[in-house]
Every structure is written in C-alpha cells, then in structure tokens.
Amino acid sequence: MSDIQQAPKSIEQPANGKNSIPLLDFSLFSQSFESQEDFLAQLRFAAREIGFFYLKNHGVDEQLLRDVQQISRQFFALPDEEKLKVGMINSPHFRGYNRAASELTRGQPDWREQFDLGAERPTIAFDKHTPAWARLQGPNQWPEALPELRPLLLEWQRQMTAMSLRLLRAFALALSLPEKTFDPLYGDKPNEHIKLIRYPGRSDAQSNQGVGAHKDSGFLSFLLQDQQRGLQVEVEEGQWVDALPIENTLVVNIGELLELATNGYLRATVHRVESPPAGKERLSLAFFLGAQLNAVVPLYPLPAHLTNEARGPASDPNNPLFRDVGFNYLKGRLRSHPDVAQRFYQDVLTTSA
Template identity: 45%
Template sequence: MTLPILHLDDFEKNQDKFLKDLRQIVSTVGFFYLKNHGIDEKLSKKLFSLSKEFFALPNDKKEEISMIHSPQFRGYSNEGGEYTDGAKDFREQIDIGTEREALKWDVNSPLWHRLEGPNLWPTQIPELKDVFLQWHKQTQNACLKLLKAFAKSLNLNDDAFEKLYGRNSYEHCKLLRYPAQNTSSKQGVGSHKDGGLITFVLQEEQSGLQALINGEWISVPPLEGTVVVNIGEFLELATNGYLKATIHRVNLSAKERFSIAYFLGVQLDKDIPIFDIGELAKESTGVDTDPKNPLLRNVAQNYFKRMIRSHPDVAKAHHSDLIEKFSFA
C-alpha cells in the first residue's frame, strides 16, 4: 500500500476536490503525505543540520540540557530515556515546547500551570533557538491552515477547531536521532497514538516509520518535499472517533535516522468537547481507547498521563504527587 499525497495549496486552488479527498483519507487511512505546505525547505535542512550538530556533541555537553532539569518535560533525553508502550525507546531527542515564562504553582494550583515554561537550549549551538523559532512559525501556520481544512471537510465552520487552539496551547516538537540498530530491540519508538490535534513529521533519507492501517503495518518512507501528517488523539475525541488517531511506530535499521516531529496542541485549560458533524457522525465507530491507557478529555490530565508514563524519572523529580493518580492498571 502507498500512502496518499495531498497538496496543501489545493485548499485554495481546488478546494472542493481537496476537501473530498481529505475527508476520505482522514476517516479511513489517517496517514498521508503533504506537499506544497509552505515550510521553507532550506530552513528545514538547516534545522536538521543544527540538530545533527547537537547530537554529535559529547554526552556531558548534551546532558547540560537534560530533561531532568525541566518540570515542563523540556530538554534532552538520551537513548532509553523515554518509554513507549511500556518499553524503552532507543532514540535521543530534544523536546521543545512553546517558549513561555514559567508559572508559579503548588499542589493546589490548576494542573495545567505546571506545563507552562521555557525550553532548554544548548549554549554550544546558539543558532539552534533562532532557526527553530523561525521553522516553528512556518510549521504552525501550515498546521493551522490544515486544521481549517479538517473543520471544513467535516461541514463545520472554518474556525470550529480553533476553539481548542489559543493562548496557552501546548505545542510540542521533537528533534530526533535514531541510532543504527545494535541491540536485540528494534524499538526506536514503540507503537502509540500521538497527542494533540495534528502531527507533522519531517524525515531525512532513512526509513523506519510505520503506520498500522487496517491491521497491517505499512512503511512510510521519506518522500522529498513532503511532511507526513497524522491525526492526534484530541481530534479523535473531538469527532467522537470519526477522525482516527492512527497507531504508528519507528523501527531501528542498519543506519541512523534523523527526523523532526511537530505536534499542534490544545489549550491546556480546556476539556475536549464533541463537535456536531451531522450525518457524518453515523459513520463513526466511536473513540478507540484502551482502559490501560485511556484518552482523557481534560487536556492537562491527558498530557500528564502521557508524560508520566514516558518520562518516569522527570515525573518523580518534579511531580511525584501525580504518579499514583495517573497510573492505570
């Protein structure tokens, strides 16, 4: 199976066909390639180059921005520093969120206050912050344009999903390096659904990404000039399962792999409503949720459930009072 390709500029040039194709893809396959997205290719290549420069630093220099220093789960994680589906992910990464000032909080504060804060930037590569922020703005714009297309394809107002996106949205990005396989584990990142609304993935030359479609693992190789798009859990919740967040994973291979993942988030102080999508709702089979890993409609709770499972060391250091609350049998 080959994944479909959409051109984002067709949202303006040939809107009826674009929306028809989009609705078909996102209600069935859930994964697709996007071209003509408006993200400058030279800027993306520069961000890849700077991330490689960071990953080539000695470990002690990379650990200067270790996530253990961040209550907001920002910063560097080494291979095996994150867990997915109960097992270690063999990749290293920098987690970056929306750049904001930290809020003062205590155990009685609203939960979302704990997630607002600054990123950790490597002093050895000062250019990384400026290049990332430029890239982030372009990627954000492309994602928000696609979010309007999602709404319009479901016969909603263009700005319907923008009720979820706003002043304290939890946007999230990962700069990623997957090593060449040298252990018995092939898990670059285990099978999972993404959080947020929409995910954009930029890939370089090496394959490894796979999507679970109709019960079969389908390879999603790099395709020049594209980003890979998939749906986040919050759009699945907001459409009561009409839009499916597709399970996916990354397997290690004989060569190292670099990628960049951007997750368009939701306002941290929101609960996810169910949008009225009219007759389309009859085609929905409901939200696909696992009792051991439930999808929670409260945004901050859902993020903490994910982060506590993914980064137990950071949770223990900064949020030990929440560990039992967000542990599910």
C-alpha cells in the same frame, strides 16, 4: 475497522512502492472552489480511512527545513557532556535532552536519543489549588554550545504552528463545520511540541524498537523525515506499511483528541518506528499541535451523513483518553518519562497511586 472505502479519483498515490498512504497537495486549498472541494474530499478520505497522509506544498520554507535538519545533526554530534547540560531531568516542563532508551512506549525503552522543546513561555506560579498540568508551561533549555539552534527552531515552530492551524481550518470544512470551529481550542497559547529525534543504528542483538507501537495523543502530528526508512503505519489490524521518505513533504497523522472530538469519524492510527541497521542512523523532526492546556475538547456536532459513519473513539483501555487537554498531556508525559515524574511530580504520583 471497516474495509477502506474507495479513495477519490484525484487522490495521488506516492510512486515509492506499494504504499497505501496518500499524498495531498495543500496548494489546492488556496485555489479555485473546485480545487478546494477536491482537496477537502481527499483530506476527509485520508484522515478517516488511513489516519496518515503525506503533505506537499505545505508552505513551510524549504530552506528552513534543510537548515533545521542540519542544525539538529549538529546538536546530536555535540559531546555527551554538552547535551546532558540540557538534560530533561532538569526540567519540570519535560523539555530537554534524553539519551537513547530513556523514553518508554508501552513500558519498553525506545532506542532513540532526542531533544524536546515546547512553546517558549514563562513558568506559571502555582499553589496547592493550581492544577498539576500548569507546571508543563515554562521555558525551554537551550545548549550554550550551539546558540544557532534556538532562533532556527523557534522560527520553525512559528511556521509550523501557522501552517497546522490553517490545516485544522481545512479539517473543519471537510467535516462540514464552520471554518473556525477549532480556533477556540487554541487561542493564543497552543500547546506546541517539537521533538528532534536521532535513531542510532542497532546491532543484531538489540531490540528494533525505535519507537514502540502507539497512537499520538494530541490533534495533529507532523514529521519531517530524512532519507532513512523506519516509520511504519498499521493501516489495518496486523497490516503494516512503510511510510517511506518523500522529498519536500511532511508526514501528517491524526491524534487521539481529534478522533475523540469527532466521535471516531476521523482516525488516530497506530504507528511505530524500527531502528536502522548497524552503520546507519535516522533523523526525524516531529511537530505536535495540541490545544491550550486549559481547554476541554467537546464532541463536535457533525452533520447526519457523517455522524452515521462515526465509529466511536478507540481509546487504549490501559491508557484512557480524557477530554481535559492539560491533564491528558501530563498523564502521557508522566508515563513516558518516569525519572522526571519522580523528581518533580511526586505529589501527583502519590495522589494518583
């Protein structure tokens, strides 16, 4: 990667130590033409040079965010037998609960327990001609012991989807594309994915891999952090910085599909999470916006001055990225959750062997 270019003068740097991850104010996008242009310049810089930024004044209800954090803590505090009733191993759609060390990143276990949710839609009927990724659509599993979880998370999903689609329109304008350029990829069935994550404290003898180093595969990712540090971003090769928690913000990062769609003009950045020390824990709530499962991501024609600065996508040769959204998403799920893959996707594993 080339040296990081100079940030716009108006871009805000968080006052939380030496941290090169910028802080953007989404309210500027709704103000005067000059304010909107300033925001778009900041967005273009952050997404191209860093691939990560904090977003404040995002429009998602702050009380809802607090309530979602609280209900998530209540979920993880349930007895194991209650959480295992909604275990992901029961779901061909990769929805549900996993104990710590159940999910793999680059073949190594992540020391986190988590609860995965997707868009609440009916299962698609399939036969031998139906693409395997169609099995990803289906209902979520919900814990009977905590009925309040469902309405809160579905409302959070609704607000996050609306906000993130609006942010994608800002991305289009920042790239000198028509504002609704990305809309057809999402239609009425965007691939929404929520992950509630608890990182338990680790002993000195345990691995510090909360989540191993990786890039996100979709379009945009959003993270609501608590006050425990842990997220780290590789801003340059071998140079990691802490994305320290900042109150009333979401951490946003670019996914590989958006990097692919812009021929590498925008940057999907490697990141990881370190487990907290013994006696502490970390709660983070992730929202991933992906395109419709049946979508194919095109290469968008950027204007010449941006095209000339595109680096080309930097796909992992051991985990190549495909423009077919459903196939790409399924591939990632099969790699991360081999137990679910063995139970529900034997035919796919046999075909791809």
